[in-house]
Amino acid sequence: MLFDDTFQTISAPAEGFFKDKGSKFHGYAFPISGDADARQHLGELRELHPKAVHHCYAYRLGTDKMSYRMSDDGEPSGTAARPVLNTLYLRNVTNLLVVVVRYFGGTLLGVPGLINAYKTTAEDTLNEANVVTRHFVNRYEIAFSYPQMNEVMRIVKEMELPVLSQQFEMQCAMKVEVRVSATELFVTRCQKIEDLTLTLQ
Structure with missing residues (x-):
């Protein structure tokens, strides 16, 4: 077959959590079919967590590696959304949005600490999810x-x-x-x- 029409995604929303030096990272994963789905979930999370300092996210659509969107939402460039997106690539899942909502704990984590926190939260969230094959x-x-x-x-x-x-x-x-x-x-x-x-x- 020239075109493989199967892909891996999650069957239902999932949540994860990570804590480091007082900062709390809440992870959320949602199956999506397009940009509109992603925007809706992001809007709902902003209402759910109005006091959070950052809502960082990444999502993929389809099997093309170039079809993605991400936002560091004020975190230093490359420390938040990129580790989340990389986790989606490593797990080979798509049509999927992962959002990490951060509450600042008063202590700066530094670049390596941030990368680790966002990566770990994304991994923990996907570990809670049920991965399925779709077409x-x-x-x-x-x-x-x-x-x-x-x-x-x-x-x-x-x-x-x-x-x-x-x-x-x-x-x-x-x-x-x-x-x-x-x-x-x-x-x-x-x-x-x-x-x-x-x-x-």
């Missing part, structure tokens, strides 16, 4: 007329496609998820049905 998918809307129903349902059944929504009237519509690796086959099969239109969502 990249495309979402399609299939529009067809009622007489074509059996042919469409056969494709859906044989390819085991998750159905997200459906409406059956004279004009029918169905939204399905198709694994990226199976997309070509799916499109080819659909094109053989008369009067069927496919729309990539």
Whole structure:
């Protein structure tokens, strides 16, 4: 297969914790599917921890090593978000946001201390998470007329496609998820049905 459409992520949010010289580091990991998810979780954590001095984070999307975002949120450059991002690469997980919320304890940790604290918190948080294998998918809307129903349902059944929504009237519509690796086959099969239109969502 030219394109591997599987990836590792976590099944549910997880939390971790680390303490050093009075500073407390709360770690949070969330499975995400895009930038909007990440922004929402970051906003919720800022409401949850309004008195924290830093909300440092890193997240990855997809399997491309270049598809990431990170923020040191006022910590010295390279001491907070980079160790968190490196942990995501080392664990080979993606579609995942890790946020480390810091409460300052009064004693400066120095650059090595900060790097260690953020790295350790990220590791501890991911240790608490359940890592699962997922697939990249495309979402399609299939529009067809009622007489074509059996042919469409056969494709859906044989390819085991998750159905997200459906409406059956004279004009029918169905939204399905198709694994990226199976997309070509799916499109080819659909094109053989008369009067069927496919729309990539």
